[in-house]
Each structure stands twice: as C-alpha cells, then as structure tokens.
Amino acid sequence: MNTVLRHRLLWPAVILAALLLTNLLFTDNFFAVQMRDGHLYGSLIDIVRFGAPLILVALGMTLVIATGGIDLSVGSVVSITGALACLRISGMDDQNAVSGVVAAAGLALVLSLVLGVWNGFLVAGVGIQPIIATLILMVAGRGLAQLITDGQIITVNSGPYKLIGGGYWLTLPFGILIVLAVLALTAALTRRLALGLLIESVGGNAEASRLAGIRSRGVIIAVYTFAALCAGIAGLMISSNVSSADGNNAGLWIELDAILAVVIGGTSLAGGRFSLGGTVLGALIIQTLTTTIYSIGVPPETTLLFKALVVTVVCLLQSPAFREKVFHRRRRPVTAPPAAEEKVKVPA
Template sequence: MSRILKHRLFWPVVVLVALLLLNLVFTDGFFRIEMKEGHLYGSLIDIFRFGAPLILVATGMTLVIATSGIDLSVGSVVAIAGALACMRISDLSDQNSVAGVLSAVGIALVLSVVLGLWNGFLVAGIGIQPIIATLILMVAGRGLAQLITDGQITTVQSSSYKLIGGGYWLTLPFGIIIVAVVLALTAFLTRRLALGLLIESVGGNAEASRLAGISARGVLIMVYAFCGLCAGIAGLMISSNVSSADGNNAGLWIELDAILAVVIGGTPLSGGRFSLSGTVLGALIIQTLTTTIYSIGVPPETTLLFKALVVTIVCLIQSPAFRAKVFHRRRRPVPASTAPEEKVRVSA
C-alpha cells in the first residue's frame, strides 16, 4: 500500500477521479456514453475531445522540459498554424477539395516545425536561455498570426478541414485518434528506443552528455522542432473545430496550461526525467477542471482565480515535503538491535 501511495501518478489519479465524481453530483448521467448516428457522445468523450489540443501541446512541452528547457511560444505557433491553414483554404475555389486542404495542412505543419527549429537554434546553437529564446517567438509569433489574417477572423466552409478537430472516424472524434497516434509514436520513440535516455541525459547534464559522445545540440533542436509540430497540429484542431482562425485569441495562454499539465504529471522543471502518462493525466485534470467550473456555475469573472486555486492545491498535495509537514510525518528512529553480540574467541 505504501508503494502505491508513493507512486508519482497516485495523486493525479485521485484528483482526476475526485473531479469526475464532483461532476456526477452536478450533472445527471455524467458518465453515460451513447451511440447516435454511429458516433459516440457523452461528457467523458467531450473531455477527451476538447482536451486533445492541450494533450498534444503538453506532450511536446514534456520533452522540452525534460531537457531542462521551456517553450513559451507554443500558443503563438497554435495561432500561426491555424491562421495559415485557414487563409490557404479560404483562397481555394473549392474549399472541400481534399488535395487543397492537405496542401494547406502540410504547409502549416512545415512552418510549425520551422518555428520549432528556430527556437532550437537560438537555444542550442547560440546559447540563449530557453525562456528568453521562446519568449521572442511568443511575442513576434502572435503578431505574425495577425498579419497572416490581416487582423480579422478568417472563416472557412470546408467539411474536409472540419474533420480534423470536429469530425468523427470509427465512432470516435477524429482529434482523439490523432492524439492517440501521436502519443503512441512518442512513447515508442522515447521508451522503446534510446531517444528517451538521450533526452533525459541532456536534461540531467548537457556537458557530461556531450563528453560522453551525445550530440546535445542535435537533441535540443530535435525536441524543440517536435514541440513546434505538436503545437501546429493542435492549432489545426482548434481552428478546424470552429471553422475559423483568430490570430489574436487562438491558443492564448495554452502554454501555461501545458506547463501546468507537465508539472502536475510529475515531470520536474529541472529536467532529467519525464512522464508522458503523467502529462496526459495532468492535461485531463485541467480539462476536467474546466468542465467542472462550468458545471457548478462558477461566475465567469472568477474562473481563472478558481482554476489557479485548484491547481495550486493539486501541486501541494503532490509535494512529499508539503505532505510531511502537514501530516507531521517524521522518520521513525531505527530501534537498536537487542541481539547479543557474538564473542569472538582468539586462540593463542
């Protein structure tokens, strides 16, 4: 039992279950999942569907934080990817053209990777602190997204593009399937191959990793590029779900939610290790918390305050030092051995 209590995912699971049960109190049939017209519907499905973009962004953020870095620009990349894709689609003569939509999606994702590479170059190539390097793109990227849309909300009428964030496939929301594929590939590359160990070694001690023959710069650039790709996919999902792109508000503050999800999931900001499963739990906690806020009728003007308060409580509960102080856990003194000492006879 003590091993279960000390597991890093125990408290996130407890908090998630508590939030779900709280929703059950305020919403009848909260756990009910129904099949309508070949699609699965229900509150639990909605939590996964609306939380899919955050899970993607938090997945990329997890690997960045594992290298002892941070990426504050993911929100801007979300806005840029959605803006570019919607602008390309709006210029098509046939917005339902699969080839045209795929072209727009491809261009948006390529630009997202390029922006991630730019962050990696500033951090690994030039040596700028990650928080400063990504803060540059955070500010400039939001302006770039508004330049792409000319400061207007760009709307599209494309059923093909709508599939990414608002469509269904195999009875499930297509966004959930995208997240499952990205998570499976990430877990395979980082846990079944040596890539995860390389990332953790760079985060633990980049100089020692370099001396051991690991290309720390290459790992950093790759991780930031992957983070940009995840943010780009999330941007496509968000914009396609509402069939529009808002360069000013799309992905606003999602970087903070992603960092919170990573921390709640047990990945330390100091780097050196990471937990993908913990990050998914953290993202689901944040999305469930948002659902709970709407369910219990928290006033809109106090939503952010309530959310910050709950997240603070979750982080404190997870802290072993805090729990030790609150519950006055002290190390028990080791009892002295009562066994008689063996006498050693020395023969003359």
C-alpha cells in the same frame, strides 16, 4: 501497497476521479455515453475531445522540459498554423477539395517545424536561455499570425478541414484518434528507443552527457521541433473545430496550461525524468476542471482564480515534503543492529 501509494501517478489519478465525481453531483448522467448517428456522445467524450489540443501541446512541452528547457511560444505556433491553413483554404475555389486541404495543412505544419528549429537553434546553437529564446517567438508569433490574417478572423467552410478538430471517424472524434496516434508514436520513440534516455541525460546533466559523447545540441533542437509540431497540429484542430482562424486569440495562454499539465503529471521543471502518462492525466485534469467550473456555476470573473486554487492544491498534494509535514509522516530513525557480544577468553 506502499509501491502504489508512492507511485507518481497516484495523486493525479485521485484528483481526476474527484473532479469527475464532482461533476456527477451537478450533471445528471454525466458518465453516460450514447451512440447517436453512428458517433459516441457524452460528457466524458467531450472532455477528451476538447482537451485533445492541450494534450498534444503538453506532450511536446514534456520533452522540452525534460531537457531542462521551456517553450513559451507554443501558443503563438498554434495561432500561426491555424491562420496559415485557413488563409490557404479560404482562397481555394473548392474548399471541399481534399488535396487542397491536405496541402494547406501540410504547409502549416512545415512552417511549425521551421519555427521549432528556430527555437532549438537559439537555445542550443546560440546559447540563449530557453525562456528568452521562446519568449521572442511568443511575442513575434502573434504579430506574424495577425499579419497572415490581416487582423481579421478568417472563416472557412470546408468539410475535410472540419474533420480534423470537429469530425468523427470510427465512432470517435477524429481529434482523439490524432492524440492517440501522436501519444503512441511519442511513447515508442522515447521508451522503446534510446531517445528517451538521451533526453533525460541532457536534462539531468548537459555537460556530463556531452562528455559522454551525446550530441546534446541535436537532442535539444529535436525536442523543440517536436514541441512546435505538436502545437501546429493543435492549431489545426482548434481552427478546424470552429471553422475559423483568430490570430489574436487562438491558443492564447495554452502554453501555461501545458506547463501546468506537465508539472501536475510529475515531470520536474529542473529536467531529467519525465512521464508521458502523467502529462496526459495533467491535461485531462485541467480540461475536467474547466468543465467542472462551468457545471457548478462559478462566475466567469472568478474562473481563473478558482482554477489557480485547484491547481495549487494538486501541486501541494504531489509534494512529498508537504505531505510529510501535513500528515506528520516522520521517518523512523535507522538504528544499527546490536553488536554481538565479544567473547573474552579468560586465560586458565
């Protein structure tokens, strides 16, 4: 029982369950999942579908934070990849051509990989602080996205491209299947192989890991590249869901939600150990919170304040020091066992 109470995923799971139950009070049949036209529909399905891009970005952010870094540029990468893919598709004679859509999406993802390598090079190669290195691309990336779209919203009418973020396959939204595939691949690489241990070693003590023979520069570049790739896939999903690319607003502030999801999931911003399952729970909490805000009728001008308050409560509940102080959990002093009485031999 004590092991369950001390588990790092307990409080995120409790908060997620509480938010879901709150929605049940305001929305009838909130937990109902129906089959229509061969597809699954329901509020729970929508939460996962709309939260899929955030889950992807948060997965990449988890590995970056595990190395002791941060990536503020993922929102700009989301915008750039969506803009480039939509620009290429809009210039096609047949926007429903699968080969053309695959080529456009592939080109956008290649660009996201290049941007990730650039971030990793600035951090690991040049030695710039991660928050500054990624802030450069965060600012410049929005300008690049606006340059790609020429300051306009590019609209497309492509069935194959729509599948990425708004289509269904095997009765499930295709975005959910993409998230499951990326999550499974990430878990296999970090938990079945030594990569996860290397990441935690670099985040725990970069100098000690270097002295131990770990190529920390390569690990850091790899995690920033992976984070950019996840952001690129999320950018394709977001733009395909609305069949358009907005270089100014696409992915705006998603980097902050991703960081919150990672922190809520129990990963320390100081680096070291990380939890992929906790990150997924954190992202689902944020998406469910957004759904809850709309369900209970919170005024739009106070949405961000309400969201900040709830996230603050979640983080406080996860803090062992806060729980110990509030619930008066004092550790019992450890007392040494009574010393055995020495037998004194009295001489005859």
